[in-house]
Amino acid sequence: MRRAVCPGSFDPVTNGHVDVIGRAAGLYDELVVAVLVNPGKAGFFPVEERMELLREAVADLPNVTVDSFQGLLVEYCRSHDIPVIVKGLRAVSDFEYELQMAQMNRELAGIETLFVPTAPQVGHLSSSLVKQIATFGGDVSRLVPEVVHDRLVEHARRDAQ
C-alpha cells in the first residue's frame, strides 16, 4: 500500500491545493491531507472548519482522507506509517524554503518529499491572497471550491454587520 501525506495550513483550501491533492491522489493508494494545528495562531477559519471544507472539496477523491496534526510532521508520518510528503510548488520562490524543509525532514526521519508543480492556471493562488480579496468584497469564485467561496462570502457579510 503506497501512502503519502499532503500537509499544510489550508486556511482555507484553494483550487491550487485541490489541483495538487488530486494529482497526488493519482500517484498513491492512500493520500492523507493533514491540517497543521498551530496553538499559537488562531487562523481565519478554525481547524475543524478547514477540515470540513477540505472534506467537501475532495469528496470526489475516494482515496483521500483529511486529518489534523500538531508538532513535527515527521512524527505524524512515523506514527501513521507514511513514508512520503507531497508538496505543491508554485514558483521558484517556494522552492528554497520547501527544499530546506524536505532536506530536514529526510535527515530527521528518512521521510522523502515529492514536489508537484502546480498547474499554471493556479500558480498565482495563495490562501492569504484569497482571504484578503474576499475580506474586501472581491470575487474569489474562480479561485476556491464553491463551498469555500460560500463560506468566505458568509464571513465577509458577518464582519460587515
Ligand code: PNS
Ligand atoms: O500551508 P503551509 O503553512 O505552507 O504548511 C507548512 C507546513 C504545515 C507543511 C509546515 O509548517 C510543517 O510541516 N509544520 C509542522 C512542524 C514541522 O514539522 N516543522 C519542521 C519542518 S522541517
